[in-house]
Amino acid sequence: MAIVDMNKISIIGLQKNKEEMITSLMKMGVVEVSDFIPDDQWSELVTKDETESDVATLEADLMRIKSSIEYLSKYNSQKRGLFAPKKEISTQEYNEIIQNREHIWNIVDQIAHYDEQLMQLLSEENRLNNLIATFEPWKPLTVPFDVENTKNTTVLLGVLPAIADVEKMKQNLEENVPESYVEIINADKEQNYIFLIYVNSLENEVMTLLKQYGFAKVSFNDFHGTAQENINKARQEIEKIKEKRKEILEHISVFAGEKEKLEVLYDYLLIQKDRKEAIGRLAHTNNVFVLNGWVPRELSEKVEKTILQKYDCIVEIKRPEEGEEFPVLLRNHPLVEPFELITEMYSLPKSTEVDPNAAMAPFYFMFFGLMLGDAGYGLIMTIVTAIILKKYKTEGLMNKLLKLGCLCGISTFFWGAMFGGWFGDFPSRIGITNDKIVNGIWFNPVNDPMKLLIWSFVFGAIHLFVGMGMQGYNLIRKGKIWDAVFDVGLWYVFLIGLVLFGVGKGVLNDIGKYMSIAGAVGLILTQGRSKEGIIKKLFSGVLSLYNTTAFFSDVMSYSRILALGLATGVIGTVINTMGSLFGTNVIGIIIFVIVFIGGHIFNLAINVLGSYVHSSRLQYVEFFGKFYEGGGKAFQPLKIKTKYINLKNEEDV
Amino acid sequence: MAWYEIFFNGKALAVLGAAVAVIFAGMGSARGVGMVGEAAAGVVTEDPDKFGQTLLLQALPGTQGIYGLLTAFIILTKIGVIGGADVGEISIEKGMLLLASALPIAIVGYQSAICQARAAVAGINIVAKRPEELAKGITYAAMVETYAVLALLASILAVTGIQL
Numbered sequence: 001m002a003i004v005d006m007n008k009i010s011i012i013g014l015q016k017n018k019e020e021m022i023t024s025l026m027k028m029g030v031v032e033v034s035d036f037i038p039d040d041q042w043s044e045l046v047t048k049d050e051t052e053s054d055v056a057t058l059e060a061d062l063m064r065i066k067s068s069i070e071y072l073s074k075y076n077s078q079k080r081g082l083f084a085p086k087k088e089i090s091t092q093e094y095n096e097i098i099q100n101r102e103h104i105w106n107i108v109d110q111i112a113h114y115d116e117q118l119m120q121l122l123s124e125e126n127r128l129n130n131l132i133a134t135f136e137p138w139k140p141l142t143v144p145f146d147v148e149n150t151k152n153t154t155v156l157l158g159v160l161p162a163i164a165d166v167e168k169m170k171q172n173l174e175e176n177v178p179e180s181y182v183e184i185i186n187a188d189k190e191q192n193y194i195f196l197i198y199v200n201s202l203e204n205e206v207m208t209l210l211k212q213y214g215f216a217k218v219s220f221n222d223f224h225g226t227a228q229e230n231i232n233k234a235r236q237e238i239e240k241i242k243e244k245r246k247e248i249l250e251h252i253s254v255f256a257g258e259k260e261k262l263e264v265l266y267d268y269l270l271i272q273k274d275r276k277e278a279i280g281r282l283a284h285t286n287n288v289f290v291l292n293g294w295v296p297r298e299l300s301e302k303v304e305k306t307i308l309q310k311y312d313c314i315v316e317i318k319r320p321e322e323g324e325e326f327p328v329l330l331r332n333h334p335l336v337e338p339f340e341l342i343t344e345m346y347s348l349p350k351s352t353e354v355d356p357n358a359a360m361a362p363f364y365f366m367f368f369g370l371m372l373g374d375a376g377y378g379l380i381m382t383i384v385t386a387i388i389l390k391k392y393k394t395e396g397l398m399n400k401l402l403k404l405g406c407l408c409g410i411s412t413f414f415w416g417a418m419f420g421g422w423f424g425d426f427p428s429r430i431g432i433t434n435d436k437i438v439n440g441i442w443f444n445p446v447n448d449p450m451k452l453l454i455w456s457f458v459f460g461a462i463h464l465f466v467g468m469g470m471q472g473y474n475l476i477r478k479g480k481i482w483d484a485v486f487d488v489g490l491w492y493v494f495l496i497g498l499v500l501f502g503v504g505k506g507v508l509n510d511i512g513k514y515m516s517i518a519g520a521v522g523l524i525l526t527q528g529r530s531k532e533g534i535i536k537k538l539f540s541g542v543l544s545l546y547n548t549t550a551f552f553s554d555v556m557s558y559s560r561i562l563a564l565g566l567a568t569g570v571i572g573t574v575i576n577t578m579g580s581l582f583g584t585n586v587i588g589i590i591i592f593v594i595v596f597i598g599g600h601i602f603n604l605a606i607n608v609l610g611s612y613v614h615s616s617r618l619q620y621v622e623f624f625g626k627f628y629e630g631g632g633k634a635f636q637p638l639k640i641k642t643k644y645i646n647l648k649n650e651e652d653v
Numbered sequence: 654m655a656w657y658e659i660f661f662n663g664k665a666l667a668v669l670g671a672a673v674a675v676i677f678a679g680m681g682s683a684r685g686v687g688m689v690g691e692a693a694a695g696v697v698t699e700d701p702d703k704f705g706q707t708l709l710l711q712a713l714p715g716t717q718g719i720y721g722l723l724t725a726f727i728i729l730t731k732i733g734v735i736g737g738a739d740v741g742e743i744s745i746e747k748g749m750l751l752l753a754s755a756l757p758i759a760i761v762g763y764q765s766a767i768c769q770a771r772a773a774v775a776g777i778n779i780v781a782k783r784p785e786e787l788a789k790g791i792t793y794a795a796m797v798e799t800y801a802v803l804a805l806l807a808s809i810l811a812v813t814g815i816q817l
Binding site: 346571573577614616 | 709716720722727736789795799803809810
């Protein structure tokens with residue numbers, strides 16, 4: 001009972017009731033409206049509603065409100081925590097706010113207007129800053145930019161590349177054209193800045209000479225006063241801009257109190273948009289409309305009754321045909337539910353498949369704990385997530401994630417206690433010598449890594465066998481019992497036999513020998529059964545034994561359990577060692593506390609990530625690889641989806 | 654003591670092994686984390702909300718450096734440089750063995766960090782276009798890490814297996 005059974009629902013109702021009925025369906029929140037694709041029989045009768053442009057308009061409106069809300073959230077002193085629930089709001093309040101939406105639009109428009117002004121100010125400020133940067137090198141020049149040429153002389157500013165030898169150029173000019181004056185104003189990494197006066201009649205000579213040094217004219221004709229004066233002026237203007245900006249931001253901040261109303265309007269439009277989208281999936285004639293969709297089987301009757309009570313319409317509910325795929329809704333035991341998150345990240349199961357969550361969850365739980373393997377970290381994870389879960393009403397993804405953290409923390413605590421990991425080797429640092437604490441209830445993998453390695457392989461083999469079992473279960477469900485026996489049962493016999501033969505002693509060894517031989521013979525005889533001709537059958541049968549290596553390389557992959565488990569413990573120990581370098585005096589203890597807290601938080605974070613990634617990988621690659629297809633489509637019922645608020649008094653089903 | 658014995662003795666070789674593990678694995682991780690960081694910064698300029706997601710991917714090639722440190726720590730503890738265990742004189746042969754056992758994580762750690770970073774950069778592209786598929790990007794990058802884990806395992810088993 002993991003994938004919820006669905007029924008097909010078709011409703012034919014009156015056009016005039018359409019909007020209203022969609023709204024009631026939304027409030028029920030259990031019907032997925034699928035796209036109505038008219039077949040030949042229908043296409044002459046019905047047309048589809050065109051709501052795309054409405055939806056686009058609503059989306060544009062949503063964008064506008066959103067940017068206003070973002071502005072206001074800078075000024076709203078109430079910070080919304082990461083885990084804060086949506087605000088509860090009564091229908092009455094909601095309706096009041098929606099009725100006054102002109103007022104809210106007004107605010108949105110004003111904020112948009114201010115936003116535009118702010119943008120203008122920003123670009124003006126950028127322009128001025130660039131100007132200052134341009135004038136900066138000319139600061140030593142005390143001659144104003146607007147000094148005019150006289151009748152016979154030209155006054156000129158210019159730059160030479162940094163590599164040019166300016167001193168030589170100056171000398172050269174004085175020798176060849178004594179009727180000129182040149183002054184080097186400034187030099188930086190890129191350029192030399194020069195000031196030049198020459199007699200008009202000698203322009204050609206001066207220019208030819210200067211060109212050799214890569215001279216380029218610079219013109220500031222539009223500016224009055226010296227560089228310094230211009231810089232000062234620009235700075236003053238920037239000051240003014242800053243003040244103006246402050247003023248505008250103050251104007252905006254006046255609306256901070258209205259933020260909640262904006263949020264309500266946002267959610268109102270969001271609901272409108274969803275409704276329009278749903279209507280776009282329907283088809284209609286002049287007077288009636290038709291809706292196709294899916295509804296969970298156990299709710300079908302209730303939905304049918306509710307709709308029939310309210311509206312004049314025809315409701316037809318039927319089971320999907322054999323093998324027909326339907327949208328997937330998972331329902332699992334509350335302890336398994338958080339692990340759905342891991343499967344969902346891979347892919348949802350198809351509706352025709354078995355939900356793997358119940359089989360996967362215990363292993364994920366165990367592997368995560370083994371990899372993190374520190375009782376102290378486990379305690380922190382469980383306590384922190386439990387507090388957050390208790391204090392805030394979280395929803396959806398965040399809720400599942402926190403629960404997952406809480407559960408995995410328990411597993412981490414358990415394995416940490418088994419292996420003697422308490423914030424690394426913290427107990428032995430403070431003088432605890434109890435062997436069960438220092439070296440764990442079971443054993444300490446740092447002292448005996450081989451033992452944990454072998455256990456990792458054992459856990460891995462069990463995991464893989466369960467995966468193969470799931471494959472067998474899938475085959476049996478499809479009625480292919482013999483396939484299950486040949487493809488799974490014989491492998492069990494063969495592999496278990498091989499393992500017993502490898503490690504067992506005495507009778508076990510003998511049993512293993514015969515099991516593996518029996519299994520191998522069985523596999524050779526059956527694995528080629530789809531091939532034609534006795535030779536080909538036998539040949540593929542023999543070849544299939546090669547899959548044994550695949551099994552054992554899969555088992556090897558579980559060695560990561562040891563590696564990651566050791567990593568957490570050893571890094572924890574490194575942190576404790578670093579902290580205790582300064583001895584047991586007061587300063588030493590203060591330093592220890594600081595290093596201890598910072599270091600272990602770092603270690604916890606990096607290893608939680610590692611454990612999550614690697615336990616997921618063991619599920620995705622090793623476990624799911626055995627039997628799982630995935631590729632199901634999630635059940636997305638039409639419902640009231642909001643971002644900021646929760647409406648009270650909804651019609652519940 | 655002949656002058657070359659200062660450089661060429663058991664303890665020095667073992668410390669060299671620890672150093673090699675930290676140096677190469679660390680270099681690989683530094684390069685890898687840097688590569689992913691550059692790509693991530695590009696995505697975050699467009700959409701600052703993706704910081705958390707990209708940070709996850711950036712952290713992935715960082716583990717090799719930690720594995721290197723881990724190996725170094727185990728070696729240093731074994732020869733008594735850390736923790737002060739009295740192991741007496743370490744022969745050149747044993748020192749050489751410890752040096753050799755650091756090589757898997759040093760070399761594979763270096764290479765796998767960079768390869769993993771490439772996969773993670775590709776994962777950043779996934780996040781840029783389809784943030785909901787982050788887990789798949791992480792899984793691709795994590796596949797590479799398998800070989801760093803195996804190398805670490807080989808190094809740890811070798812170090813703990815050597816009898817001083």
